[in-house]
Amino acid sequence: MIIGMGIVTFIPRMLPFIMFRGKELPPFLQGVLKNVPYATLGALIFPAVLYIQEDIWYGVIGALAAFVVAFLGANVIVVVMGSIAVLSAYSLFF
Template sequence: MNSEIIWMIIGMGIVTYIPRMLPFVLFKGKELPEFLQGVLKNVPYATLGALIFPGILFIQEDIWFGLFGAAVAFLLAFMGANVIIVVLGSIAFLSVYSLFF
């Protein structure tokens, strides 16, 4: 392997590690305000939504394909199904949908 690539991997590791380590070092033994804790608890959901939503709309030229798949996934998740069941159920529905439309 080229030494430039090795140094690039080491640099990317350091740059990734620092933002993950800093909160543990800076906030060790401190408690955040309730409002900030509530905001931080919702960050993963907001990020996941921002990553998934464009994929739903642009998965195919037919926008209904993505919307129907998302609706089935939301319905199964709302009913309390396991994540694997949600994914497989959405895939199964979209497979049947693609056969008929």
């Protein structure tokens, strides 16, 4: 079963390398493919932000804090810790 799962995972990952070897994609398609990870991550995180707690503002404030800290150029650990600190302060006062 593990070998079968490995093969099933390996094939879709290797097909693009085999099919597009020596070929260059159009610039528009390259731009779209560069943004796919960000769009996927946003689609996975956004619903969780709204349903993290009964109070919807808890998730919105946490996401806003993370966005601001990330926009300032901090690394991922600092972004997570900053969001946790803001939400800890929010839960203490409200």
